[in-house]
Amino acid sequence: xxxxxxxxxxxxxxxxxxxxxxxxxxxxxxxxxxxxxxxxxxxxxxxxxxxxxxxxxxxxxxxxxxxxxxxxxxxxxxxxxxxxxxxxxxxxxxxxxxxx
Amino acid sequence: xxxxxxxxxxxxxxxxxxxxxxxxxxxxxxxxxxxxxxxxxxxxxxxxxxxxxxxxxxxxxxxxxxxxxxxxxxxxxxxxxxxxxxxxxxxxxxxxxxxxxxxxxxxxxxxxxxxxxxxxxxxxxxxxxxxxxxxxxxxxxxxxxxxxxxxxxxxxxxxxxxxxxxxxxxxxx
Numbered sequence: 341x342x343x344x345x346x347x348x349x350x351x352x353x354x355x356x357x358x359x360x361x362x363x364x365x366x367x368x369x370x371x372x373x374x375x376x377x378x379x380x381x382x383x384x385x386x387x388x389x390x391x392x393x394x395x396x397x398x399x400x401x402x403x404x405x406x407x408x409x410x411x412x413x414x415x416x417x418x419x420x421x422x423x424x425x426x427x428x429x430x431x432x433x434x435x436x437x438x439x440x
Numbered sequence: 441x442x443x444x445x446x447x448x449x450x451x452x453x454x455x456x457x458x459x460x461x462x463x464x465x466x467x468x469x470x471x472x473x474x475x476x477x478x479x480x481x482x483x484x485x486x487x488x489x490x491x492x493x494x495x496x497x498x499x500x501x502x503x504x505x506x507x508x509x510x511x512x513x514x515x516x517x518x519x520x521x522x523x524x525x526x527x528x529x530x531x532x533x534x535x536x537x538x539x540x541x542x543x544x545x546x547x548x549x550x551x552x553x554x555x556x557x558x559x560x561x562x563x564x565x566x567x568x569x570x571x572x573x574x575x576x577x578x579x580x581x582x583x584x585x586x587x588x589x590x591x592x593x594x595x596x597x598x599x600x601x602x603x604x605x606x607x608x609x610x611x612x613x
Contacts, residue, residue: 342448342488345550350452350485352546354478356539357459363535367522369468369514373475376506377459380482383498387491396577399494400586403578406501407593411600413506417513418607424517430468431523 347388354381368423368430372416379409447488455481468519472510479503493575 358381361374383402390398423435458477465471479502486495582590 341442342444346448346452347485347489348550349547350455352543352550353456354459356543356546357456357463359542360535360539361459361463363538364463365471365522367468367471367519369510369517369519370462370471370522373462373468373471373510376502377462377475377478380479380502383494384482384485387486387489387494390491391489396574396581399491399578400581402491402494403497403582404586404589404593406497407597410501410506411596413509414600414604415607417509418604420513421517421608430517430519 344388344392348385351381351385351388354378354384366431366433368420368432368435371432372413372420376409376413379405444488448485451481451484451488454478455485466521468514468522469511472507472514475510476503476507479507490574493578 355378358374358378361377362371365371365374383405386398386402386405388398390396390402420430424430427435429435455478458474458481461474462471462478465474479498483495483498483503486492486498
């Protein structure tokens, strides 16, 4: 059987890679995808701990996280379409209307 | 090395390779395909953990709905290869430092807790190993213990649908 530690370490690695992608990517759609990667990493930790404690709360929470991620994707993609329509770019470096 | 451990390492390697590929691909459509690989690998890990229902939802909602939405928008907006800006030079060292600090913190916590409950307990040995009863338990929790959050979820989705419609509609000129 697989020790729970392995799952948690994999979850931490995936979350770190998500943070890395969030900071380094310039494309707004890819930044959005890195947020989904981080949510997935958290879901893995939830399911792993749910198995440790022999309780289903973690799996129910994963379902809620997935619902929130779906809602977030819908709204976020609306925002992305708005940005592209107004500024004709997907590069976050060029979306600097609040910059002094 | 037992069979579950081998399956775990294969799926974990697939997930990490997909995540690294997401970072280093220049074209957003390649990043999206890498993310689909990560999600399918994670669905396999959920199956390995004995969470069949979550694995199915992961494939249907994440791999199906959300990623199709992403690919659809990438093609709709005709997104090209990522361009570099001057801002990435400033964000580089700071971001790397932040990521290393985060990874170090998580690793330290995991290493410290190895001797306690996490290290001794093994996964995959549920008291009720039958998948049907586990899905039954999830539905019981959602519709009994978590019924208010569940109803709030439907409200959240309604707000998200309205918000997306309002944001994406063309302005009348």
